[in-house]
Amino acid sequence: MHHVDLVVRSVERSVPFYRDLLGPLGWHGIxxxxxxxxxxxxxxxxxxxxxxxxxxxPAQVGGGYDxxxxxxxxxxxxxxxxxxxxxxxxxxxxxxxxxxxxxxxxTYVPGYYAxxxxxxxxMKLEIxxxxxxxx
Numbered sequence: 001m002h003h004v005d006l007v008v009r010s011v012e013r014s015v016p017f018y019r020d021l022l023g024p025l026g027w028h029g030i031x032x033x034x035x036x037x038x039x040x041x042x043x044x045x046x047x048x049x050x051x052x053x054x055x056x057x058p059a060q061v062g063g064g065y066d067x068x069x070x071x072x073x074x075x076x077x078x079x080x081x082x083x084x085x086x087x088x089x090x091x092x093x094x095x096x097x098x099x100x101x102x103x104x105x106x107t108y109v110p111g112y113y114a115x116x117x118x119x120x121x122x123m124k125l126e127i128x129x130x131x132x133x134x135x
Contacts, residue, residue: 004075005041005052006123013120014053015042017095022046024088025077025127046077065122074116074124081129082113088127089115100124 008014019030022044029045033052041054079085082103089103092115102115114128 001049003043003050003052004072005054006072006075007054007056008119008121009056010120011040011042011053011055015044017120018044018051018053021088021091022051022077024084024091025079027051051075072123074126076114076126076128078133079127079129085113085115085127085129089117092117 006014015030019027025046027044027046029043029050031043031045033041033043035041035054037057039054041052043050043052079088085103089099092099098118100116100118103113104115106112106114109130111131112128113130114126116124116126119125
């Protein structure tokens with residue numbers, strides 16, 4: 001995957017959240033790009049990919065995010081170790097972020113260790129570690 005763009009209610013709230021969340025996972029670059037409507041898209045660069053954050057159109061802010069509607073269910077970020085998953089989970093708790101579950105092992109594949117949580121707009125996110133995977 002080269003990149004994914006997320007539409008958020010508040011760029012001012014979401015860019016710092018994602019920057020601070022992903023920095024310890026190796027996401028260090030940030031740049032601005034002009035979108036097709038003339039809006040600013042903030043791209044955070046990670047290992048081999050990037051994530052764009054752009055503002056929702058005012059008429060589209062509405063009732064909030066529903067991961068079971070057509071679109072993105074959740075977005076997962078890989079960590080280099082279980083310890084880093086644990087550290088990010090502790091950071092999330094300290095920030096008052098809602099954690100759905102974990103960190104713990106899940107049965108998806110042997111050694112799959114993850115924490116599931118929600119961003120400021122209610123989008124489901126995950127940080128995971130699988131032994132032997134390159135993060």
